[in-house]
Structure formats: C-alpha cells, structure tokens
Amino acid sequence: MRPVRVAIVGATGLVGQTLLRILDERRFPVAELRLYASADSRGSDVVWRGQRCAIQTLEEGHGSAGAPLAGIDVAFFAAGAEVSRRHARTVAGAGAIVIDKSTAMRLEPDVPLIVPEINGELIGEKRLIANPNCATIPLALLLAPVAQAFGVKWASVSTYQSVSGAGRRALEELAEQSRGFGGAPAALPRRIAGNVFPENGAFDEAGHSDEEQKIAAELRKLLDLPELAVSATSVRVPVAIGHGEAVAFGTTVDASLDEIRSVLRGFSGIVFAEGTRYAAPADVAGTDDVVVGRLRRDNAHPRAYLCWVASDNLRKGAATNAVQIAEYALRVRATAAS
C-alpha cells in the first residue's frame, strides 16, 4: 500500500499509545506521523520507529491551509467525545479518512460503526467511521456468526471491565490504591483496589448506566438488528488490562451446541476455546485475540446459551480495531483506484 500521512489525536492517552504500538506491529504504511494531545502534553515527544515525534495541540497543529490536520490521509481520534464532535467532521470533509474512537458519532445514521470482521463492507467510500465501545466489540464478534446462522433473539451480558478502559488516571488510581496510597477516588466513582462496582458512567432514568446503554445500542447497530432485545450490567473490576464478559444469548431457531460451536470455530474474528476452557484477562492482555470459551446451555431459557469472552480492551477493543478499519478503508480506495 502507498504510504500515507497519519495523525493521532489523543496520542498520549492509553488508546493513543496503543495505536502507536499497533501501527508499528502491523507495519502500517506511514509516510508521515503527526501526534496531537491536549495542552498538558505540549512540549513532550514520542519516539516511534526510531524517530522523535513532537506532540502538538490541535490548535497549533493547523496545516498551512488553516484547517486542523490539513494534508493528513488517515486521522485516528482518541481524545474523547468533545474533541471528536468539534473536529472529526471537518477533518473528514477535508478529505482524510477519520476513525473516531470516541462515543461522539457512533449512533449517527450516516456514520458506519465498524468491526471489520462483521461489517467492514459498510466502509465503502465513507471518510468518517466510528469504532465501537471496548465491551461491545468482543460481544458483537461472538454474536455475529450466531446471528448469521441461527438468528439472535436476545442477549444479556455481565461485564468484568478492567480499569484501563477508564483511562490513564484511573489506572494510576488503581496502582496507588494497590500500593496502599491514594486518597478519595477521583477518576473512578469508588475505590477499585480490592473492590468491584456496577457503575460505569451516569445512570439514565430507567436505571441503566451509560456503558450499559452503549453496549445495547451499539450491538444493535453492529449486528444490524435494530429490534434486538439486549440487557447489560457493566461492572468495573480491579484488573489493569483485559475485559471479561459473561454472556447469555437466545437463538431464533433451534441450534444444537455442536452447531453453535461449529459457526464460532469457523468465524475469523474470534478464537474459540473448546470444552470448558476459557481465557482470563491476564491471558489475553497484550494480544489481539477475542477468546470465546465455556460455551454451554443456559438452563434459565429455551434455545439459550452461556459463554465467557475475554479480550484486551486497549487492543481489539480499541486500537487494533481502529487500525484494521484504516487498513480496510485504504484497501477499498486502492482497489477503486486500480
């Protein structure tokens, strides 16, 4: 692929740092790399592929044309919803492929929400593409082949979400509390070391947390099942990296355990762990594997199954998926141009 000019907005955050690592690991064709962060990080720099790269703010980083990120071919936004809302459409309008890791535009009808193994074909000529939530990606990867083969009537998930999903300050808070230091919780709503809590974002009037709503709404969009019945309980656990999810789902038509296993084994987006095997967060941290294990009948409902899914929330749950989207979009353009 022809090398492209790449920007990362939010380059000093956990996802931004993971993006840098994954662009390198996957030998992403980078002609030029521009890194942006908030004013707090101004003056710092990053060494990437042996080259020193200065961190700029978006304001000072305007191109010669005066527009943010002018001349950039691929821009990754990983700086939160507000920054994305302010800049992502402008940058895409100026011609760049924008992959937005924030929540800002995931549910907008004109913005495809993409997990390449599930619905990469929706990327087409789109220049603004949303990357789903870190808990939704593994859940959707598990359910997509089941939905395709047998239909999915409902899904219910209890999450075991690591602290890195709440960002660098939350991770520091866990580390400080684990060493016996740290005052009142600040980045997280409660003490997390030696504790778990079912609170991840604000609660709506019906009592669902922000994360629980995201999981339901994004899953419906990713699977293209607008009526899918979904419920979630999102829980933070004292793990640094790697999300676990206890998933229950019901199929529309009868399917034997062997038939479910067979479609899961054959789907490229997941690693299927046979029998009672499974992966824990510590097993998948640092990898791109979404491991589906402990598949068994859900005795609470007819035509229903239980399983356990684990994945690295910073990689396939965020940065790896974003880079895969960029690769897919560049391939589409290369094919169209040839």
Next chain:
Amino acid sequence: MRPVRVAIVGATGLVGQTLLRILDERRFPVAELRLYASADSRGSDVVWRGQRCAIQTLEEGHGSAGAPLAGIDVAFFAAGAEVSRRHARTVAGAGAIVIDKSTAMRLEPDVPLIVPEINGELIGEKRLIANPNCATIPLALLLAPVAQAFGVKWASVSTYQSVSGAGRRALEELAEQSRGFGGAPAALPRRIAGNVFPENGAFDEAGHSDEEQKIAAELRKLLDLPELAVSATSVRVPVAIGHGEAVAFGTTVDASLDEIRSVLRGFSGIVFAEGTRYAAPADVAGTDDVVVGRLRRDNAHPRAYLCWVASDNLRKGAATNAVQIAEYALRVRATAAS
C-alpha cells in the same frame, strides 16, 4: 435463653473465626465452648470472651462417652464436606443441634437447607440442618419475596466472588501475589491478583462449574421451586471479602417496578437500596447486610428485572446465617418446652 454447650468444628478456618466473632457479637448464650480443627492446629488456642480456649482435634476431643462431641448442645461444622460426612449425623444422633456449613448434606431430602428469613419454620425439631452456599444465600433472599408475591419463572446470575470464599490459603495467595510475591497458583486454579476467572470448582459434563451447580440446586430447594429455571456463571475476582452478584429474574405474573420494589422494601432479610444506588463488596464487608440495589427492567426478556446484590460472604453468606439457624432452633425448643 438457657446457656448451651457449643462446639465449632473447623474453628481455625475463615468461617470458624467469623463464627467466634458473631457468637460474641450476638451474645449467643454459651455455657461452654469447645473448638476443633485439624491436626495442623493442635496445640494452638483462641481467646474468646477473655478466656483461653484450646484447639483440639475431633479424635482427641471425644467425650467421656467415647462419641465425638458428646455432651454438646449446638455444633457448627465448618471443616469441609468430608469431616461433615464422617461426623455430622452421629453428633446429631447423639442429641446435638448440628449446623453444617459444608456442601455434604445440603441436598439430602431429610436435611432442611435454611435461611431463617426464608424458611426458618422448616427447622422444627430437626437436629441436622444445612447452611447454604455463600453465593446462594443473598440470591435466595432477593428472590424469596418476589417468588411469594409474583412467582419467579427463571433466574440467571453472574457472580463476582471474593477470594475468602475459597478459604484462608486462597486469601494468602491473593495477598502474596498482590505484594509481588508468590509462585504458581495453588489454592486457586489461576493467578487472581489483577485477574478474574470464571472457574470455581470442577466442571460437569454439561460445562457448569461445581459452584454454578450448587447455586442452581440450592436455590430451587431454598425457594421450594423444584422446577425453577436457573443458570449461573461463577467468577472469582481479586477482592478479599464480599460477594457481588449481577442478577436477572423473570416473574410468573406481571409486576410493575414499583410492585417489585415494594415487596423488596418490606422483606426483613435484605436492605433495599433505592433508585440507582447499590453496595459494593467494600461497603458490606464486616456487616450482615444483604444489599439489593440498581433494580431495573431487564430489556432482554418480558416480565424481567435486573439488580445487583452485595453481601459479606463470611458473615450472612456463612457464619451469621449459621448462628441465626442455631438461635432459631433453640427458640423452637424453648417454646416447645415452656
């Protein structure tokens, strides 16, 4: 109440130690206290209510009649299923009230499985009484008033179980790993510090773990609903004390959120947290509260609800419930005698 002669078998374990604390806190009428443990603890002693109490083994502790625990009025067994299977029926046969915390006889038809707030009336003149699993007690306390008022058609739970539920050696393993020490996991199947894993006991042929089977079978017996559809995913989390549970349940007849709230508020076995409030394990550790919070609709199913339950697994999940059973049994006898 007339003071009674009390024995604790397994007095040096986590549940045994908690039993000692709770007998004191509740001013249980103890005329004499005899403590038993395995040969490893021989020679050690415990100070209880200012008195030194030697730890004996069951073998050396036979009474003058030659039978284990001869002369004891109330015996708490908290030394594992094997010890209970060997001695509990004999001791009860000799006239003692035996409260068995182990799994040995929970499902035996002639042994009542008791949570006093739910089914204390089944104690009657029984002398051998089983105490349920620590994850089942809070779940049953939540569902009992719902079952009574609206029927419960199905229940599904994902647990967040603390390490103390696996015993003292598991707790030491967590502490060592948290300090950066400790070799391969021994008391637990995986590393637990900074990790979670859905494995709690051996897996059966259908893929359910031992703990998951216990939760289902004991819940059916406690609620006297032998056909109740139940499923569970039991997960260990790096928390010292306090279990969390993400529970979903369906009612048999229509019930509004307000009606469910109302029966939960009115039930003496639980503390109902209003609105989106909830308790985390750190909030309930050291208390006898079973806190039900975050009650909301389960959008995955009709007539279904989600909530979050937290409780101290060593107290109401084990020792407090056992002492409450003993108090109940003694009251029955006192009433019958008067």
